[in-house]
Amino acid sequence: MKIGLFSDSHYSSKELSCKKRYNNQSLRKIKEAMEAFSAAKCDLVLCLGDVIDSEPEHETEIANLRAVAEILDQYGIDTFCLMGNHDGFRFDQDEFYGILGESRRPRDLSSGGTSLIFVDACYHCDGEHYHPGRSDWKDVCYPHVTELKDRLQRAEGEICLFLHQNLDPSVEARHILHNAAEIRSILEACGRVKTVYQGHYHPGLMSEHGGISYVTLPAMCENENCFFVVEI
Numbered sequence: 001m002k003i004g005l006f007s008d009s010h011y012s013s014k015e016l017s018c019k020k021r022y023n024n025q026s027l028r029k030i031k032e033a034m035e036a037f038s039a040a041k042c043d044l045v046l047c048l049g050d051v052i053d054s055e056p057e058h059e060t061e062i063a064n065l066r067a068v069a070e071i072l073d074q075y076g077i078d079t080f081c082l083m084g085n086h087d088g089f090r091f092d093q094d095e096f097y098g099i100l101g102e103s104r105r106p107r108d109l110s111s112g113g114t115s116l117i118f119v120d121a122c123y124h125c126d127g128e129h130y131h132p133g134r135s136d137w138k139d140v141c142y143p144h145v146t147e148l149k150d151r152l153q154r155a156e157g158e159i160c161l162f163l164h165q166n167l168d169p170s171v172e173a174r175h176i177l178h179n180a181a182e183i184r185s186i187l188e189a190c191g192r193v194k195t196v197y198q199g200h201y202h203p204g205l206m207s208e209h210g211g212i213s214y215v216t217l218p219a220m221c222e223n224e225n226c227f228f229v230v231e232i
């Protein structure tokens, strides 16, 4: 299975934010990525979150997310989008996938002996899912650990796991889930998890821990040609 990957487009009308995020360039970059994924005949496209960035008016955020959906619609490639913290603090889940399209809500799948598992880790440590009105992105903890264990057990063959925030202990600490160590030990105990793909930490990183590869995609909003095709 050939998969097109990108993360952290942070699309908004701003020219520049945080000194290095070229927010308003990301619509063009998503189109360029989709052109490349289409040319490479990808079976699936995955966006690992932070699709949009904030605007003063929610109406503009809705229009921005619609503009992204319209681009994704043009290529006829199945596309899943995980929510990132920026998405979760501006949209509740149903509004987000209502605009992007329900088919873009990630669901576990398997192909050719490999399983793809998607983890929405946009949860605060009190167990509440991210929603508009809160904004502490460093308060992140995945509460559905028992369910994750079951999903891993049920999954066939080798497993690739996808999430926005970071499990990789090599990433800068404030980007890492509060219960990442517990989740990593579950992944290691499963014995079939090959690679964990993440976004969120914008510089990107590749590392290995406990026999599992951790790939953190660099942020699309900070780079040109920042999309990847992997064979899984």
Ligand SMILES: [Fe+2]
Pocket: 008, 010, 050, 084, 086, 200, 202, 219
């Ligand atoms: Fe981000």
